Amino acid sequence: MVKSTTKDARDLFHTLRSAYVATPTNLKIIDLYVCFAVFTALIQVAYMALVGSFPFNSFLSGVLSCIGTAVLAVCLRIQVNKENKEFKNLAPERAFADFVLCNLVLHLVIINFLG
Amino acid sequence: MMNLSRSVALISLFLLPLLSFSFSVDNPTDRRVLVLLDDLSLKSSHSIFFNNLKSRGFDLDFKLADDSKLALQRYGQYLFDGLIIFAPSTERLGGSLDSKSIADFVDSGRDLILSADTSASDLIRGIATECGVDFDEDSSAMVIDHTSFSVSDVDGDHTLIAADDLVKSDVILGKAKIEAPVLFRGVAHSLNPTNNLVFKVLSASPSAYSANPSSKLSSPPQLTGSAISLVSVMQARNNARVVISGSLQLFSDRSGVQKAGSQNQYEKSGNEQFVTELSKWVFHERGHLKAGSLVHHRVGETDEPAIYRIKDDLEFSVEIYEWSGKSWEPYVANDVQVQFYMMSPYVLKTLSADKKGLFHTSFKVPDVYGVFQFKVEYEKLGYTTLSLSKQIPVRPYRHNEYERFIPTAYPYYGACFTTMAGFFVFSFVYLYHK
Numbered sequence: 001m002v003k004s005t006t007k008d009a010r011d012l013f014h015t016l017r018s019a020y021v022a023t024p025t026n027l028k029i030i031d032l033y034v035c036f037a038v039f040t041a042l043i044q045v046a047y048m049a050l051v052g053s054f055p056f057n058s059f060l061s062g063v064l065s066c067i068g069t070a071v072l073a074v075c076l077r078i079q080v081n082k083e084n085k086e087f088k089n090l091a092p093e094r095a096f097a098d099f100v101l102c103n104l105v106l107h108l109v110i111i112n113f114l115g
Numbered sequence: 116m117m118n119l120s121r122s123v124a125l126i127s128l129f130l131l132p133l134l135s136f137s138f139s140v141d142n143p144t145d146r147r148v149l150v151l152l153d154d155l156s157l158k159s160s161h162s163i164f165f166n167n168l169k170s171r172g173f174d175l176d177f178k179l180a181d182d183s184k185l186a187l188q189r190y191g192q193y194l195f196d197g198l199i200i201f202a203p204s205t206e207r208l209g210g211s212l213d214s215k216s217i218a219d220f221v222d223s224g225r226d227l228i229l230s231a232d233t234s235a236s237d238l239i240r241g242i243a244t245e246c247g248v249d250f251d252e253d254s255s256a257m258v259i260d261h262t263s264f265s266v267s268d269v270d271g272d273h274t275l276i277a278a279d280d281l282v283k284s285d286v287i288l289g290k291a292k293i294e295a296p297v298l299f300r301g302v303a304h305s306l307n308p309t310n311n312l313v314f315k316v317l318s319a320s321p322s323a324y325s326a327n328p329s330s331k332l333s334s335p336p337q338l339t340g341s342a343i344s345l346v347s348v349m350q351a352r353n354n355a356r357v358v359i360s361g362s363l364q365l366f367s368d369r370s371g372v373q374k375a376g377s378q379n380q381y382e383k384s385g386n387e388q389f390v391t392e393l394s395k396w397v398f399h400e401r402g403h404l405k406a407g408s409l410v411h412h413r414v415g416e417t418d419e420p421a422i423y424r425i426k427d428d429l430e431f432s433v434e435i436y437e438w439s440g441k442s443w444e445p446y447v448a449n450d451v452q453v454q455f456y457m458m459s460p461y462v463l464k465t466l467s468a469d470k471k472g473l474f475h476t477s478f479k480v481p482d483v484y485g486v487f488q489f490k491v492e493y494e495k496l497g498y499t500t501l502s503l504s505k506q507i508p509v510r511p512y513r514h515n516e517y518e519r520f521i522p523t524a525y526p527y528y529g530a531c532f533t534t535m536a537g538f539f540v541f542s543f544v545y546l547y548h549k
Binding site: 025026029030033036037040041043044047051054055058059061062063065066069073096100103107110111114115 | 521523524526527528530531533534535537538541542544545546548
């Protein structure tokens, strides 16, 4: 029973990996950006756990800028993915323009809240 | 009507020169002293003490204690600055004097020397009780000491004792050590334990007790040992000084003392020096302090601000002078403290003295805002109490006095700008990748 589960896990991992290699490059770039943003957010949470939450507004501002831009990047990925039936008629340029504008608003708000 | 006002004006003109000789804030030594005696022969038997006072510039006015023309006040002004009562057996004081008027006299800041003796009357005991001193209730009791008596005791009942247990205070007893013991024959008194203004200047040795010397003791004596005080002193809260002694012979002219059990024989007893120094202290020739105003300002400025901010650096100073009998000398001590007080002292610092009487220190205002007081409460044994305070408010930071960037938040600032840079780089890479 145990042996089969480990074999299943390893098979799962291999199928995921081979499927992922097949994704287009632009989606992989977006994935990399999302990982970078989430990683930055995790560093900030670890720092806050260490020193305490004294300038809480700065902490929120830093974490939310990372999470916010990650969320916007995920939205971009959904809209640009050609395999997605829902956004078949949406031009990828329009999706990218939305992404840029939303990020501008996000960073404006973040800098204001940073204090 | 005109006559009355003119006579009042004339009388007040006559009183003016009297007023200029009295003690004042600038010249605190007493000048005019009323001496009440119950027997005018005390003038000669205590001549050394009185002549000493006269040579130091006091105006002594000798009166019998039951003289019907006695008055301490006239038209609301006190005629005397000091009072010496050497009338232990007087039941009633003459004129307008009674124990209440004497209590008012001390309440007005004036000084008193009171001496009881073996036949102390209720009046004298009452005045002493007002000052926190309780004489032995037995009117025939005297202080007896079988180990510290004077060898020159003629009666042989060991009531003339040679006492040397003096209070250790340079300001009360002078810098010179009193070598010879002090002769004492009289009644014992104890101090009221709830009174914290009165203290012993000359106490009896541990082997002394208070009893009737001519009758056998039927029960153990109530007052024994060092609880017996022979001479006590009280400094009231308004800095009036009172000396209460259990023996009139203490002040008299005497000489030659040898304490039983000791090898030393002194030609002169310590009485004269003891009594002289004590009278100097009682009449404010020594130990009288005056403080100038409290001065405080921020470091680097000279003006006194109306309000401080938390965590300001400030400097504080006060001038204290001591009266030397003729002039104000700078006071030098290392135990004057200042408190920065709001319900409890947030800062308590000892002031450092320079030789000119200026006490100063500097400290940081605490991180609490509110209305504070600079308080100097100085109570040293034998010195006048100094109680100074000055109020000053402390405000918190204004909104533009905080630090612009908080150091602990630097990682968050960095994260935000890194994210923005990452977004910028990402958009280029996304658009122009192959």
